[in-house]
Amino acid sequence: MAEGLxxxxxxxxxADVLQSxxxxxxDFWATWCGPCKAMTPTMEKLAAEFDGRMxxxxxxxxxxxxxxxxxxxxxxxxxxxxxxxxxxxxIVGKAAEDKIRETMEKxxx
Numbered sequence: 038m039a040e041g042l043x044x045x046x047x048x049x050x051x052a053d054v055l056q057s058x059x060x061x062x063x064d065f066w067a068t069w070c071g072p073c074k075a076m077t078p079t080m081e082k083l084a085a086e087f088d089g090r091m092x093x094x095x096x097x098x099x100x101x102x103x104x105x106x107x108x109x110x111x112x113x114x115x116x117x118x119x120x121x122x123x124x125x126x127x128i129v130g131k132a133a134e135d136k137i138r139e140t141m142e143k144x145x146x
Contacts, residue, residue, distance in 0.1 A: 060090075066096070087141055126144055
């Protein structure tokens with residue numbers, strides 16, 4: 038993954054996402070998903086922009102299916118925003134950078 042953009046795994050989900058002391062944005066995606074790939078540059082940009090305020094990363098549902106199943110991910114890309122171990126917001130489908138940024142600002146507070 039690009040610098041600033043985490044690569045989340047099922048094994049590390051509890052520690053990296055649920056127990057994070059910062060809000061976390063998880064981008065559920067797959068290698069075969071065109072819209073998911075198209076969002077990667079936006080996610081990289083926002084990860085750099087929110088560095089220190091929010092943890093941003095991607096989770097490949099093809100290789101890491103447990104967390105996607107746990108959160109009922111049926112359509113990708115799916116962005117889940119976590120704060121204090123809880124999902125506080127979500128965006129499903131390819132979203133504009135401004136919409137993602139606005140949601141991130143709201144979650145960060």
